[in-house]
Amino acid sequence: MKIDKKTIRAEFVKRPNRFQGFVNINDEEVMAHVPNTGRCKEILIPGCTVILRKEDNPNRKTAYSLIAGYKDERLINIDSQVPNKIVEEALANGVIDELKEYKDILREKTFGNSRFDFKLNKVEGDYDAFDQEYYLEVKGVTLEEDGETRFPDAPTDRGRKHLLELIEVKKSGRGAGVLFVIQMDDVKYFRPNDEMDKAFGEALRLAKDNGVDIMAYCSKVTEDSITLYKKIPIKL
Incomplete structure (x- = not known):
């Protein structure tokens, strides 16, 4: 972008x-x-x-x-508006391996008590087949130390609640995932920042155990552009 x-x-x-x-x-x-x-x-x-x-x-x-x-x-x-923009671009261009089959991309859609960043659908306009739907939450990551990236850098009860709601999405038969956008390049891996917010880390592992997709992608960053481009390992 x-x-x-x-x-x-x-x-x-x-x-x-x-x-x-x-x-x-x-x-x-x-x-x-x-x-x-x-x-x-x-x-x-x-x-x-x-x-x-x-x-x-x-x-x-x-x-x-x-x-x-x-x-x-x-x-x-560090622009908090950037992650959703580059994820939308990456979804349209088929960059995110796990989500290539989803063709319809909608922003800011509600499920239960939460509003998620994206609602995806495998077929454009087919909104009745719930098993074709996928809810995606995006989290921007700026915290890095020796190639290790972590989220969050401050306690986030809202982020924890999003993860628990994604579990409910998954239980409903729909697809659900959280994508950590690493807002930098040349990193080793991602992990939850348990030292800062233990409850978030526990919720992330619980979401994983319940079938929610946990993804992390790094970005190519220049002074006048940023593009999501490569999956990185996750340590839970």
Whole structure:
């Protein structure tokens, strides 16, 4: 996916709250919007190089969004809106091996008490055959250490509830899965971050035991693009 707006480099200064980050652009300190509620503290370190997307909405309080950062030589995308966009692109292009048979792609559909990121169908327009349906939840991953990627980087009761609802989807005879989008390249594997949120890890393993598909794919990331492209191992 090509980022359709101009991107520039800047030096990260500080992040006083979840949505605000201050950066240095040509020796001027500027506030940018941070489109990620996660901590990202191992990425957004004072002095690091970050990537800003120039916004063109005159009503915004900030002229830039902070969408990625360099962790040493590794570029990590942190835009929380990106995972669903590149998954939709990957689904349309048949990139996700486990889901190639699903031709109809719908966004933001409800099952039970949860709204899932995608509802897929094997046949376009065939919405009556429940055994042809598949509900997919997408989780963006930005936490990495020595090639090991983990989710979440902050406790997420909402994420745990999504997993339990996916179990109910599977019990109904429909397909169900969670896809962890690794927003970087050149990693070794993915695992749940039990140290941060034990309940989420337990729910993920329970979902696996109940037939929910657990998938993790990494991404090719540049300063002006990101594309889902390769499956990586999962350690539960």
